[in-house]
Amino acid sequence: MTVPEGARRQGFAVMRFAADAGFTAGPPLGALLIAHFSYAVLFVVDGVGTLVFAAYAARVLPARGAGRAAAGEPGGGPGVFASLRRRPTVVALLAAVLVTDLVYRQQYVTLPVDLGRNGLDTGFYGWLLAVNGGLILLLELPVTLALRGRRPLRIVGSGVLLVGAGYGVLALGVGAGTAVAMMALLTAGEILYKTTATAYVAESAPAHAQGRFQSLYSGVSVSGVVLAGPLGGALYEVAPGALWPVCAALAGLAGALLLWAGRGAAPVAGRARAGRSPAASAESAG
Template sequence: MGTFKDIPRAVWMLVLGIFFNSVVAFTFLYLFVYLTDERGMSVPQAGVLTGIGGVGLVAGNFTGGWFGDRFGHRRALLCAAVLSGVTLVLLPLIPIAALYALLPLCNYAQGAVRACNGALVAVTVPDAVRRQGFALMRSASNAGFTVGAPLGALLATQFSYTVIFVADGVGTLLFAVYAARVLPARGRERAKPGPGEQRGLWRELRARPAVAVLLVASFFADIVYRQLFSTYPVFLTDHGHATQVYGWMFSINGGLILLLELPVTAALRKRPPLAIVGAGLMLVGLGYGLLMFGAGLALAAATMLLITLGEILYKTPANAYVADQAPAHAQGRFQSLYAGVSVSGVVLAPPLGGALYEAAPGVLWPLCTVVAVLAGCAVVGAGRMRPRSLAGRTGVGAGVPVPSRSAGTREGTGA
């Protein structure tokens, strides 16, 4: 089993670009404020427009990998990054009515960039260090966000919100130029199915029931996880905590991820991936469960600690497991499926959690606990599933990978 030193140079270079792109990707943090401030929209109008943009983001994650499988992952990444950069620059310049079309397009491109980044890591990194490759990508993204959030606030305060859109757009275009230079123009970015391999995505998924279970569990778990960005701060405010407390809670989240994700991934690289994912989802559920006992600072901090540890455990191994199980010719589509379900809560968590919190606030946290724990149990149970045959055949000829101990792609084989 390899370590970080076995990750190819091209991936390290891509990760450096992802860090830079995350530093300038601060517009989504301040979009709502920008719409209600500089654009003069009402809160309900801004909410509708932001929600429409969220749909575009999820759609981009779900479909970006398809373009990579069809046209090449490098080419798809560059096209999506250019589209994202151009639309970001144009957003402050167009009338409000046009935002309803341009914002979803911009978010769609950003979602596609995320899916293409994941697909490029999946097809470039050797199987034995795939988890480490995804952990490196996540760490770079989180580190960039940690730097970018206060930088965006500084630019908005000193200049205007318009400046941060232009800075984000120009930075994204620079990322596209950088990626075009550092990523190989040819290589393992695209794979065609060999004789007997199946092209149908749903047939490939049916042949891998553990992947299907993981995707469904991740969909529901993300709705629970993203209550952290919607009902959790409202809960803290309703219990008398100032806005700064929520900021401190997120400093715990960001700090722990930056400190622990890479060493934890390396330490657990030989452990069965779905067992790790399941444990992580259960920790997320237990974190929300603590809120049933109150909203004191100690409980709020313990909640954030458990959720963050759960996030560290489940996100990287889940992404790597999907990549390990994907047939070569559908790697991008598998990555898009996981990318899509892993951001589904962006659209669904605020309205669902908000409605339940308004109607029955005492029910929200127990329900979050139950959903996340059940999702974790389902993923752990999926570790005992085995790939099914396609057209009466199993193995590579049927498009189902035959995992090896060194690749670490199956439960029970020292993954």
């Protein structure tokens, strides 16, 4: 990792801010290009921009993480699964995020269907997503800075509980008010759990397995892209009224698991300042 251990939450928050800003600005800019030129021009501009960034990144990014290179750490070590067995809190986090992402991404698959079923049109759904993006752009960086010294698993667990609370609101009835309240709670949960969970995995990984830990977390954290549609859709087709209570219950269980797993863990940044390695800190936290 190029970012020092004590600043990784902030680093991941900045990265998510940039990604969300691009997600927000990209569609209208693309529509503008299509309206004035064509789809072909859009794809050419997109491809050229990607190649330019790839060349720039290859030139400026270090071949090895700055912290690891400076410390002269070796590249060998136990395999990723052996390392995970020594870090049970990371395993608990991965399991909880797997469940949470399945629930979280229902906002993209079954939520618009249920909104339509209850008389809320596509325009309302678009504004609902705008609430999500706008709140993240405004709040994620300051919240991450404010909580940087707090226990990470408590933050992640609290965020996951907020995701469950959001779907719990929908279980009371689907309407404009409950949908806005759901999105506000869901966004608050996302702000708390996503950046902190990503940083916790990075902090906990041994130096020789940083990339593999991050790849594993990335796969788990987007698992809902694959699972949310078929599983949520199947449940909605059989029992539409059960979907939101089940989502709330699953996220509640995942949040409770994380709060239990992190009950004795000290803040990672604090341990790093005390001179302990991320790997040793994760093991003691378990």
